[in-house]
Amino acid sequence: MTVLFAIHAVDRTGALPVRLAHYDAHKAFLSDTTTHGVRIVMSGPLMSDDGEAMIGSLFLVEAPDRARVEAFNRADPFHSAGIWQSVTITRFLRRQG
Template sequence: MFWAIHCLDRPGTAALRAAARPEHSARLRSGTGPRPVFYGPLVADDGTTAIGSLIVVEAGTREEVADWVAGDPFTTEGVWERADINALLPSQNAPVRLTTPAP
């Protein structure tokens, strides 16, 4: 199952985000926990100032995703003010198809 994780940063945490980014990015690429499918920073209308994150992962349960989010450096270092997790059913009409990899 796919899950969308929509995170918004606490105001004034740009320096915390920058400091935690290397560990956050390494964790996304680590291959442990839910499988990241798509991710990137949410930015302000200026196109450069990070205000949060959007991550789509594949995982069995919402609890697995919630535990993974709770352990993310952006959570533990106080960057994210909130993280909403929702099940995602990809449209068969989408221009890009999300598929489950073969075992």
């Protein structure tokens, strides 16, 4: 059985140049998540209120347990590059959509 988890990652101040430098590696990493035992339901950047700057990342993933989600997150090139100031992983119960 798989369950849903939300990953809410907020960039550290001034991380945009590093984010852009690692974007291709991050995108390639997300292209095949089967080795981590997770499936991305939805993902994308968090944006500033004016819509001009990427300020973090949001993922909704399906996985058998939290440990796989944590391992998936640690393997992300953005994590390795130190882009995220904080990461919160929360189990999610879909009601609608």
